[in-house]
Amino acid sequence: MQLIDADVSNALLGFDKLVPALRHAFQANITVPLRHTHTIECDDRKGITLIMPAWDNKKYLGLKTVNIFSANHELDLPGLHSTYLLYDGRTGKPLAHVDGDAVTSRRTAAASALAGGYLAKKDASSLFVLGTGRVASFLPDAYSVVRPIKDVYVWNRRPEGAERLVQELNEKGYNAHVVSTVEEGVAQADIISCATLSEAPLVHGEWLKPGQHLDLIGSFAPHMIETDAQCFARAAVFVDTDEAAKKAGDLLQAIEAGTLTVEAIQATLFDLCKGEHAGRTSDDQITVFKSVGNALEDLTAAILVYEGSQQTA
Known part of the structure; x- marks a missing residue:
């Protein structure tokens, strides 16, 4: 499985490419089940975990986890941390771990712009x-x-x-x-x-x-x-x-x-x-x-990163 770090992920998610890619995704046939939401309490600190799967019915399956801890500013930490795993949707084979924070933050901004x-x-x-x-x-x-x-x-x-x-x-x-x-x-x-x-x-x-x-x-x-x-x-x-x-x-x-x-x-x-x-x-x-x-946004961004990394390898 390929590990794609934040620098590479950010570099491959230019908004000139990501915004039109999201437009296409919202027009396409992508399956997005309801996300799982869980409240987390650990050592008196509280947060929310989201589990967000999606697949494009052709080639890719993706799974994102997001942890949101709104009090993290007290520790000088971001309030949100994510991971993203991309799989071959036809076999389930793991393809890449894409930087989840890059995927989440950039697709969110791109969706607003869209x-x-x-x-x-x-x-x-x-x-x-x-x-x-x-x-x-x-x-x-x-x-x-x-x-x-x-x-x-x-x-x-x-x-x-x-x-x-x-x-x-x-x-x-x-x-x-x-x-x-x-x-x-x-x-x-x-x-x-x-x-x-x-x-x-x-x-x-x-x-x-x-x-x-x-x-x-x-x-x-x-x-x-x-x-x-x-x-x-x-x-x-x-x-x-x-x-x-x-x-x-x-x-x-x-x-x-x-x-x-x-x-x-x-x-x-x-x-x-x-x-x-x-x-x-x-x-x-x-x-x-x-x-x-929406998880289709994450899947779209992760595919952009993965396919872009294959072209530059």
């Missing part, structure tokens, strides 16, 4: 990023594949993290700035992208302006939340999969508050990629995309 290509205004050039973890750090490059991103605003609970990411982005050529409050960042951006492990509202609906696109990445469980319920009251709401409305805290609290119904959700990312829904319908529309992740 949705943004349908939901953000065509001329959207400013991006507000909440969070400074692996996923957050990739969002400007991912969105730049689908929109002309120039200005980037960054907020983080720990200002030093925002300052570090802004420096990196400026070195890449973005016009990046630290903002001291979430409200300040929302006021300046065409696209607002939340990539945190928050369990309390960060973005408030009263701050949203016509034409903005709100991208919600972090909340994948009922107790996790990045917005208040009013964010959905005036918005056209989209999800990556139907599973989102059953488990994402942002959606569940909005449904409970009466600012959203399941029936009012416009479409999934499958619908958008297959051309079954047009996405944004006007420049004044407020759009919201809520993702919880």
Whole structure:
């Protein structure tokens, strides 16, 4: 079995290749069973483990495990760790261990950008990023594949993290700035992208302006939340999969508050990629995309890495 480290995995997952690959995957026939979710408690520390299989019915089978420990910032560790195993789908033979953190963080950012290509205004050039973890750090490059991103605003609970990411982005050529409050960042951006492990509202609906696109990445469980319920009251709401409305805290609290119904959700990312829904319908529309992740994204990224490594071997 081939071992493919983080450097190689990241190098082979350029967003110019990954975003269109994901678009194709959402149009394809890939089997994705419901993920297994387990609550972990060890030495008084709590976390969540996800087990996510997928296979493409042609050649590949993949299995990802994800461990999410939201208190890891106290230990100066990432909140998320992943592993990914790729197999021959016809025989079950192990093919590669691909760096799971690279797969997870890059496919997550790429999926948000893919949705943004349908939901953000065509001329959207400013991006507000909440969070400074692996996923957050990739969002400007991912969105730049689908929109002309120039200005980037960054907020983080720990200002030093925002300052570090802004420096990196400026070195890449973005016009990046630290903002001291979430409200300040929302006021300046065409696209607002939340990539945190928050369990309390960060973005408030009263701050949203016509034409903005709100991208919600972090909340994948009922107790996790990045917005208040009013964010959905005036918005056209989209999800990556139907599973989102059953488990994402942002959606569940909005449904409970009466600012959203399941029936009012416009479409999934499958619908958008297959051309079954047009996405944004006007420049004044407020759009919201809520993702919880899908194993087909991981499988797609892992295949890109594996096949790319074979070509360069």
